[in-house]
Amino acid sequence: MSEGDKIRVMIVDDVIDTRDQLEKLLFFEKDIEVVAKASNGREAIALARQHRPQVILMDINMPDMDGIAATEAILTNDPGIQVIIMSVQGETDYIRRAMLAGAREFLIKPISADDLYRSIRHVARLAMTRPIAPVGAPGGQVPGAQPTVDGQIFAVFSPKGGVGVSSIAANLAVAIRQQTNKKVALVDGNVIFGDLSVLLNLRTDKTILDVASRIEGLDRDLLNDVMATHPTQVKVLLAPP
Incomplete structure (x- = not known):
């Protein structure tokens, strides 16, 4: 994003007052522009194709189609869009579902103005570090x-x-590693009852919680530091004990 460009944002929430409030919070931010608002997931999918926002503020609980299903559909069509899931509930299951759907951040309502601005700018910066092939490029590659x-x-x-x-x-992870000799990462997605540490006999004080608490600095070095190494050279991101 070059200097002077605005971050294009779409707001998706079934409550009209919430949509209007978020739009008002963003109105005076010179580098942010609200390009569309949707009241449910199906409408969000259509408007995302039409307006091509860079960032979507997506409510998780909506009638007809919820935010998780809408996020998956939108990112399938355009993986370059950054989705921030919003919810009044901050349970682990909600966060896990949002991450699996492809969301980049999770905000708990009511959302403060500072958290809203920080999250939008943060995911927009993340998008700049992940070049996306232009639509129509053969094989998904950038020419040259x-x-x-x-x-x-x-x-x-x-x-x-x-x-x-x-x-x-x-x-499966060990077999893939042994048969292909390629890098393999095994992630324990059960953050409450995960037991890969027991099955693989791994002892470490670093888990997926260390990634969650340092998500803004997520990079290759952080992952290498947090993931445990099995004797088969499979890298494992463990659940909390």
Whole structure:
């Protein structure tokens, strides 16, 4: 974003007073511009295609289509958009669902003006460090740029606990590492009852909480510092004990 450009923001919330209040808070910020407002997830998807905002303030609980489903649909169409999830509830499950959907930040209502400005500017800066290929570029590559090799994400999950999800995930990570000799990261997404540390016999005082508390400084060095290393050379981001 060059000097003088404004951060294009879309507000998505089913409560009209909340939408208007957020718009008023942003009105006097010279580097921020509200380009659209939506009352539900389906409307947000359509307006995102039309206005192409850089940042979306997305309420998590809305009728017809909630913020999680809308975020997934929007980012599938345009992964360069930065989504900030808003909720009156700050439970771990809400935060986990928002992160899995692709949200970059999570704000708990009522949101202070300072937190709102900081979050919008922070995710906008993050977007600047992640170049996105222009629409229509063959193979998703920027013409003239060096080709890049993307990684793959495998999600292992079950609607109920105690069925062996952690065992499958741990063995899958080790098998991929041994058969491909490529870098493999294993993330324990169960922040309440995660047990990969037990299955892999790993002892460390650093967990996913260290990433969450330092999210503004997230980079390769921080992840290398926080993730434990299994004897098979699989990197593991553990859940809190």
